[in-house]
Amino acid sequence: MTDHTPADLSALRAAIGRIEAGGMPHHSPPGSSPDATPSGDDRTQPARDDEEPHPASRGEAARDPHAVAKAIVFRQLTNSPKTRAELEEALAKRDCDPLVAKDVLDRLTEVGLVDDAAYAQMFVRSKQRRSGLAASALRRELRAKGVDPDTAGAAVDDVSPALEEERARELVRSRLKRLHGLDRAVQVRRLAGLLARKGYPSGMASEIIFDEIDQTAEHARD
Known part of the structure; x- marks a missing residue:
């Protein structure tokens, strides 16, 4: 070389x-x-x-x-x-x-001017921070850009479960402000659709959605 x-x-x-x-x-x-x-x-x-x-x-x-x-x-x-x-x-x-x-x-x-590994790491950090994408969505988008599975997987593995959950909660809290006053079932359905599009697994999404809804003033439990 x-x-x-x-x-x-x-x-x-x-x-x-x-x-x-x-x-x-x-x-x-x-x-x-x-x-x-x-x-x-x-x-x-x-x-x-x-x-x-x-x-x-x-x-x-x-x-x-x-x-x-x-x-x-x-x-x-x-x-x-x-x-x-x-x-x-x-x-x-x-x-x-x-x-x-x-x-x-x-x-x-x-000479390092073309580097898929560095690109994948940068892409994951940016999309996680700005768009709140979950690991599965990040991996899917990297594959669509031609990054090989191992390189994409290594970059996505840097996303910790704790950080992923926190980003999901931030997305739910932000969207709940726009859903204020709607029926609880409608809120749940729309929030579930939001997290599904971002790539979050249904189990995690359901737990976060119900937890965050229950903490809002309009649905706070006695």
Whole structure:
């Protein structure tokens, strides 16, 4: 396995920058472009960040498929973290040769720029904190993003049962404020649906729901 130094990475990023700069389209003089806006604005429309030029449109860069693939991957990672499977899909959509895509992703994995384990850990922390997803839902979403079962399982195992229960209770308490005044059975049904969508097992969900409802002023037991 080849070791890549920081200097190698800097050189790689510089090369990618030159490739992208060389691939910028030439702007026509004002008023001469058929792509002028209907309002008469002579400025050309900027490319969207999530759009990648087709490799064939990059001129000289198209002669080096590895450089084109690296440019696509760097653009994808700049927009947001991605799993290896998501990057493979992005490269396939741009007609990159599968062998070239594999070689590029293998090299970037070696230097840590593509790391499904780190992605999975970050994803679990974020989704647990912001969305209150249970372990089963977290595992399901990671698998949908192409993370292998062992890697997804290792990341989800970091979620403690105590933390999972506390997040479920927070979800129930928050939703109960919006359900105030409704019949108890309606509250139970809607809260059960909420926790089910978040991936919580029915046994845990039922216990938490009844416990939290009983503690509200409108249903407090004598």
